[in-house]
Amino acid sequence: MMRNHLSVIFLPTNRCNVNCEYCFENKTADRMSLDQLSAVTVKLLDFMDESSISFLTLHWQGGEIMTMPVEWFEQAHERIGALAQARNKRVDHGLQTNMIAYTPRWNRIVKEMFGNSVGTSMDYPNLYRKMFRGGPDDYTRIWKRNIQAAREAGINVGVISVANRETLKVGAESFYSFFVDELGITDFQVNTPFPGGEQNDTKRDLELENEELSQFFRDLTDVWVERGLPEGVKLGPIDQLIAHFSGEPSCLPCIWQSNCADEFISIDARGFVAQCDCWVTSYPDYFFGNIFEHETLSGLLKNSTARQEFVARPAAIVDKDCIECDYLSLCHGGCPVRTYTMRHTLLEKDPYCQLYKSLFRHTETVAARLAGARVDRTDFRKALIHTGKGKSCGTNSQTTAVAAWQTQPLVQLGRRKALS
Amino acid sequence: MNSVTYNIPAHLFDSYQGRKVIVRSDSSDELVIYLSRGNLENVLYAQLTSLKVELDLDPLVSWACALPIDVVVRNPAAEYPLLYHFSKLLDRHPVRISIPVKRGFVKAVRLALALGFSVKLEVGQPDACLIAEMAEVLDLYLRRSEVSQPVEYFHSTFLSFFNHQQSPNLWFVQEEDPEHFRFITNEGAETVSPRFGEIDLRELKLIVGAQQTGSRLSKTECDGCEFLETCGGYFKWPNQEFDCEGIKTLFSRLNLAAEELRNDLASFQELPGGLPA
Numbered sequence: 051m052m053r054n055h056l057s058v059i060f061l062p063t064n065r066c067n068v069n070c071e072y073c074f075e076n077k078t079a080d081r082m083s084l085d086q087l088s089a090v091t092v093k094l095l096d097f098m099d100e101s102s103i104s105f106l107t108l109h110w111q112g113g114e115i116m117t118m119p120v121e122w123f124e125q126a127h128e129r130i131g132a133l134a135q136a137r138n139k140r141v142d143h144g145l146q147t148n149m150i151a152y153t154p155r156w157n158r159i160v161k162e163m164f165g166n167s168v169g170t171s172m173d174y175p176n177l178y179r180k181m182f183r184g185g186p187d188d189y190t191r192i193w194k195r196n197i198q199a200a201r202e203a204g205i206n207v208g209v210i211s212v213a214n215r216e217t218l219k220v221g222a223e224s225f226y227s228f229f230v231d232e233l234g235i236t237d238f239q240v241n242t243p244f245p246g247g248e249q250n251d252t253k254r255d256l257e258l259e260n261e262e263l264s265q266f267f268r269d270l271t272d273v274w275v276e277r278g279l280p281e282g283v284k285l286g287p288i289d290q291l292i293a294h295f296s297g298e299p300s301c302l303p304c305i306w307q308s309n310c311a312d313e314f315i316s317i318d319a320r321g322f323v324a325q326c327d328c329w330v331t332s333y334p335d336y337f338f339g340n341i342f343e344h345e346t347l348s349g350l351l352k353n354s355t356a357r358q359e360f361v362a363r364p365a366a367i368v369d370k371d372c373i374e375c376d377y378l379s380l381c382h383g384g385c386p387v388r389t390y391t392m393r394h395t396l397l398e399k400d401p402y403c404q405l406y407k408s409l410f411r412h413t414e415t416v417a418a419r420l421a422g423a424r425v426d427r428t429d430f431r432k433a434l435i436h437t438g439k440g441k442s443c444g445t446n447s448q449t450t451a452v453a454a455w456q457t458q459p460l461v462q463l464g465r466r467k468a469l470s
Numbered sequence: 471m472n473s474v475t476y477n478i479p480a481h482l483f484d485s486y487q488g489r490k491v492i493v494r495s496d497s498s499d500e501l502v503i504y505l506s507r508g509n510l511e512n513v514l515y516a517q518l519t520s521l522k523v524e525l526d527l528d529p530l531v532s533w534a535c536a537l538p539i540d541v542v543v544r545n546p547a548a549e550y551p552l553l554y555h556f557s558k559l560l561d562r563h564p565v566r567i568s569i570p571v572k573r574g575f576v577k578a579v580r581l582a583l584a585l586g587f588s589v590k591l592e593v594g595q596p597d598a599c600l601i602a603e604m605a606e607v608l609d610l611y612l613r614r615s616e617v618s619q620p621v622e623y624f625h626s627t628f629l630s631f632f633n634h635q636q637s638p639n640l641w642f643v644q645e646e647d648p649e650h651f652r653f654i655t656n657e658g659a660e661t662v663s664p665r666f667g668e669i670d671l672r673e674l675k676l677i678v679g680a681q682q683t684g685s686r687l688s689k690t691e692c693d694g695c696e697f698l699e700t701c702g703g704y705f706k707w708p709n710q711e712f713d714c715e716g717i718k719t720l721f722s723r724l725n726l727a728a729e730e731l732r733n734d735l736a737s738f739q740e741l742p743g744g745l746p747a
Contacts, residue, residue, distance in 0.1 A: 054561050102534040295615065308557045308585055365551035373550075373577050379584035379616045382554075414615070 055105045056098055057314035059327050062087065062126075063113040064319045067151055068189065071178040072212070072256055074246025074391070075331035077113060080319035084125055090317060090341055091130050095137045097347040104139060110164075111146040111327060113319070120155050127163045145169065146210075150181075150189070152196040157203050167206040170197060174228040175216045178252055194233065201234070208284075209238040215255075218262045222269035230283055239286035239303075240270065242402050244388040247332040257392055257401070264408035271412055275420070288413060294380070295417035305385035305400070311360040315351075317341060323350060325360050328387045360386060363396050372399060377410040475514060475645075477663075478654045480504040486654075488512065492540075496520035502529045505537065515540050515566075521552040531558045538564040540590075547574025550581050557585045564588070571596050576603045583610060583617050590622040593644070594665070595709055601716030608720055612727050624724060630700055631728035639702030641678055646704075648675045665708075677707075697721040 062082040066075070082090070094106060108130075112118075127143075134141045145164040148171060160166060172193055173179060176186040179193075197207050209229060211217075217225055229235040242263065245253035267288070274285045275292075283289075286303065293300040304310050304326070316330040317323050321342040324330035330337070338354035341347060351357055367383045375381070383389075384400020392401045400406065478486050480495040483504045494517035495501045501516050515538035518530070530539065541556055543549055546569050559565050566588040569578045575591075582589050596604060611621040612628075623643045630637035641647035646663045648671060653663045661667070662674055691714055692703050705717050 101532045297615075309554060312558050361555075365554040368551050368554070368581065369577075373580055376614070377616070378580065379586075382584070 054103055055107065056094065056101075056103050057107045057109065058094065059314060059316035059330075060108045060110050061112055061316065061318040061327060061330065062110070063115065063118050064331060065117045066112060066114040066148075067117050067182075068114065068148055069180050069182045071180065071250065071252040072243060072245075074244065074328040074387075075113070076247050077331070078320070081118065082319045082321075084122065084129065086321070086342070087126055088129050088133065090321070091133050093341055093347045095133060095139055098139055099137065100346075100348050106134070106139060106141045107144060108141060109144045109146060109314075114151065115145060115147050116149070116151040116156065120159055123159045123163060127159065146171075148179075148193070149196045149200065149207075150192055152200060154199070154203060157200075157205065160200075160205055166204060167208065168200065169208045169210065171210045171212070173212050173214055173217065174225050175214075175220065177214050177216055197233070206237070207235065209233075209235050210241055211238060212241045212243050213258065213263065213266065214243060215258060218258065218266050222266055222273045225266075226270065226273045226277065226285075230278065236282070237284040240267070240288075242388065242405065244385075244391045246328045246387060246391045260402060260404035260408075263402070264405045267405065267409045268412045271409070271416060275416055288409075291380075291410065291413035292417050292420070295414045296421060302380065305388070306381050306406075308382045309361065309364050310386065311357065311363075323347070324356070326387060328391075333390075359396055366397055367399055370399065375407070377407060380410055381406055473650055474652055475650060476652045476654055477517065477645075479656045482654060482658065483508050490514060492517055494519050494542075496522075498523050498528055498530045502533050505535070506533075510535070510537060513537060517542060517568075520544075521549050521555070523555055528555070528558070531562070533562070536563060538566070540566045540568055541587075542568045543570065543578055546570060546572055546578035550578035553578065553581050553585060553587070556587075560586055566590055568592055570594070571600050571604065573599065574603075575600075576606050579607045579621065580610065583619060583621070586619060588619045588622075590644075591624075593623065593705075595705060595707075595712045596716065598716060601720070604716075604720060605723075608723060612723075624720075627700055627721065628724050628728055631725045632731060636699065639700055640704035641702050644704065648678055678702075697725075 064075070064078040064080045066073075066077050098104070098106060130141055143163050143165075145160065145167070146169040149168065160168060170193070171179075172190070176190045178186070179189045180186055181188050181192070197209075201207055211225075211229070229238050243256045243258065245256045247253075270285070271288050271292075274283065274288055277283070278285055279289075279292075287306075290300045290302050294302065304313060307313050311325065314326070315323055315338070316326045318327075318330045321340045322330050322334075323338045323341050324333070324336055325338075336356045336359075338357045339350040341350060344350040363386055364382045368378075372378055372381070372383050381400075381403075384403060384406060386396050388400050388402060389398050390396055473490075475490040475492060476486055477492040477494060480493050480497075480500050481504065483491070483493055487509060490512050492514050493501065493505060495504075496519045498518055501518060505513065505516060517540040519542045521541065521543060523530075539559055541553075543553075553567065556565060556567075567578070567582040568590045569575050569582065570592040571594060579589055579591075591604070591607070593604075607621060608624055610617055611624050623640055626637065626643045627640075638647075642650060645651050646666075648662045651662060653661050655661065660671065661669070662671065666674060690706065690710060692698050692701075692706060695701070695714070695718070697718060700721065701717075705712055705714050
């Protein structure tokens with residue numbers, strides 16, 4: 051199924067300690083035991099063996115991941131490490147948490163298991179993130195206090211922020227200042243909202259106009275280029291798009307992969323397997339199966355009709371109008387979950403298509419402008435000769451035309467034009 | 471070892487050991503089975519001649535071998551969305567998509583390039599409509615920053631114009647030069663490529679040899695054509711009356727683009743510091 055790297059969005063708990071109005075997960079009280087965790091790990095490693103995959107990344111989240119005890123993680127880390135080592139596999143771990151339950155007791159496991167980094171979430175202004183008792187302001191206050199404490203403990207804090215209608219009103223400059231100037235965050239990412247899970251009044255009003263959203267992202271790009279780029283601030287997906295259009299290595303978000311079904315799966319506390327965290331918690335019709343009930347993960351995936359719908363989606367929608375798009379290579383029809391929750395089918399392109407195209411166009415223009423401003427010997431050569439994303443075959447020394455598609459670099463006139 | 475490369479069906483792999491081969495099959499299972507049990511040293515690439523594979527868990531994806539793979543599209547306008555099913559191959563193999571120049575083929579090229587595949591055009595003798603589509607593909611290849619892989623025959627032609635060097639002509643680039651390539655039919659008969667059908671090999675060598683030097687075509691438009699060295703009369707087969715006007719337009723645009731790039735490089739050389747070594 052997947053490439054030489056398996057990514058799993060892993061939810062060992064479906065519980066949460068807060069009450070965010072726009073959350074796309076339907077919560078349950080389920081938690082995974084350590085024995086269940088071992089069983090899941092063995093099946094993941096079996097799958098990796100079958101598929102000749104060497105690397106696994108577990109993206110730990112929930113529910114809320116910090117509702118699990120620290121001690122549980124210490125044992126989980128040990129068990130997974132031992133199982134992986136016995137199979138000669140490498141496992142990396144990432145942590146996504148709301149940080150509301152963070153205390154310094156987490157510091158050691160964050161350092162040892164998660165490379166001293168956490169990912170968390172906050173919006174500006176915060177409209178929908180709430181405690182069970184208390185409003186958004188209480189949530190924001192506790193969150194700020196805890197990320198401050200984590201940062202003082204040397205933990206790197208990355209933030210995902212979902213734009214809302216008030217974000218668009220305050221504008222890009224204020225938004226950027228909140229995270230960078232006020233909070234000192236140097237690594238954050240902006241996502242678009244979607245009304246996943248059980249419907250409520252907030253979700254019915256969540257979708258934003260493409261035009262306004264596009265303007266916000268364009269403005270944010272300009273703010274970042276002026277203020278963030280010189281300071282090394284990371285702002286996804288804008289910084290990655292600029293890197294992409296500059297011919298540099300880049301890492302674009304899952305919504306713009308050629309097919310997210312090739313990239314990862316999600317497993318929740320009950321053992322259900324689905325495409326991502328939204329699907330696995332809120333849409334039983336799209337579960338691929340339950341990992342505890344199947345002998346192998348490969349068998350589960352192969353026999354899942356729901357999974358086949360995801361695998362087939364890009365091919366099913368490309369002929370509608372994506373094939374004519376200049377940015378097909380960047381987007382491939384966008385995110386299935388945004389499409390489904392806003393259009394009630396998988397077989398449409400992402401409803402934020404207009405935003406994406408606007409952002410691609412703008413960042414492409416900005417990248418060209420930046421390249422023009424910094425032409426030096428190195429940049430010029432880099433711009434001129436492009437080796438094709440490392441996909442050339444270095445093992446064949448044939449110099450025949452037959453071998454040319456394996457070895458020849460591609461001269462990019464487009465990049466040269468961007469410099470002129 | 472002789473310099474001939476044989477395009478063979480997978481079931482003949484064992485009997486061609488020791489010779490340079492391209493191994494083809496319409497079944498990815500069959501390719502993996504035959505290639506897994508032989509020496510791959512002389513295998514230039516594996517060729518999958520059908521797009522009808524399992525949606526997922528294709529054996530080529532989990533095959534831990536970095537052999538290049540050429541995927542052949544038969545009906546590009548209708549089949550092109552199926553290319554999505556091959557994108558996973560790129561993590562383990564260099565992948566080229568061979569696309570026939572038929573109505574609507576530009577969609578297949580667009581998607582192949584968007585997925586990061588190399589492309590080879592199976593060009594034949596295109597009419598005016600197809601020339602227009604080829605011009606669109608040429609624009610993609612030359613101008614779009616999103617394109618990062620070669621499109622043959624444009625790429626080899628561009629490099630030969632750019633480098634001002636004698637390079638293999640289109641017979642070779644298209645893997646149809648009878649001095650260098652053989653196509654072995656499923657029944658084991660030896661020819662040069664499927665489009666030459668049953669024509670006798672010796673006769674074909676004479677024809678192609680003459681076309682490459684222009685001697686056979688001295689009274690046709692190849693006589694004095696500025697692109698003969700690059701083209702080798704490739705487009706005059708099988709119909710020698712084929713009008714090359716459209717094809718020559720494409721050659722001209724490639725030549726112009728190469729010249730533009732050379733001029734730009736020269737102008738940068740004149741800057742303080744010059745070009746990097």
